[in-house]
Amino acid sequence: xxxxxxxxxxxxxxxxxxxxxxxxxxxxxxxxxxxxxxxxxxxxxxxxxxxxxxxxxxxxxxxxxxxxxxxxxxxxxxxxxxxxxxxxxxxxxxxxxxxxxxxxxxxxxxxxxxxxxxxxxxxxxxxxxxxxxxxxxxxxxxxxxxxxxxxxxxxxxxxxxxxxxxxxxxxxxxxxxxxxxxxxxxxxxxxxxxxxxxxxxxxxxxxxxxxxxxxxxxxxxxxxxxxxxxxxxx
Numbered sequence: 731x732x733x734x735x736x737x738x739x740x741x742x743x744x745x746x747x748x749x750x751x752x753x754x755x756x757x758x759x760x761x762x763x764x765x766x767x768x769x770x771x772x773x774x775x776x777x778x779x780x781x782x783x784x785x786x787x788x789x790x791x792x793x794x795x796x797x798x799x800x801x802x803x804x805x806x807x808x809x810x811x812x813x814x815x816x817x818x819x820x821x822x823x824x825x826x827x828x829x830x831x832x833x834x835x836x837x838x839x840x841x842x843x844x845x846x847x848x849x850x851x852x853x854x855x856x857x858x859x860x861x862x863x864x865x866x867x868x869x870x871x872x873x874x875x876x877x878x879x880x881x882x883x884x885x886x887x888x889x890x891x892x893x894x895x896x897x898x899x900x901x902x903x904x905x906x907x908x909x910x911x912x913x914x915x916x917x918x919x920x921x922x923x924x925x926x927x928x929x930x931x932x933x934x935x936x937x938x939x940x941x942x943x944x945x946x947x948x949x950x951x952x953x954x955x956x957x958x959x960x961x962x963x964x
Contacts, residue, residue, distance in 0.1 A: 795943040802824045804825070817919060842897050864877065
């Protein structure tokens, strides 16, 4: 029995040593308490991708569209909040009388043009008579008075042609004036933009210079607003 005691103490020592080694290995495998490295994102945006500015946004193109002549509003083609292009018709004034006057002026112009052609043909006849009178005068077959008479008639026709040409020019100017008045009966947008307000209604009598619409551009200076590039994905 006494011989077995040393062997029992030796086995217990070996067992205790083995357990100590396992405990130290477990402690070595435990994670350290040092702070973790920061995680970077691929969607980070650089500071130079943005520009910070401050200031008022001023829409330069905004105007009250006024009546260019007196009249009655016959139709309205644009309401508030309507987007329009430059030259688009916003409203029309009653132009029936102007249209009738313009047609009369055009008819007068055609009549004067026909008169001018008639006078030109007559002048050619008078010129031919004068040439024939010169030949007869050279042959001593007519008197000098007859020659001068043919000459004056030819010259008179040329003056008549000049007079009718002036009448034709006046008639065309009157026609152009009526065309301009007819254009004034057409209320158009001055630029691309938005109808912000309508001041009139159909059937209303307006005077020259009276406000009809308020048209404004949608962006400052008529430009596209800049947007930052390379925005992070959402």
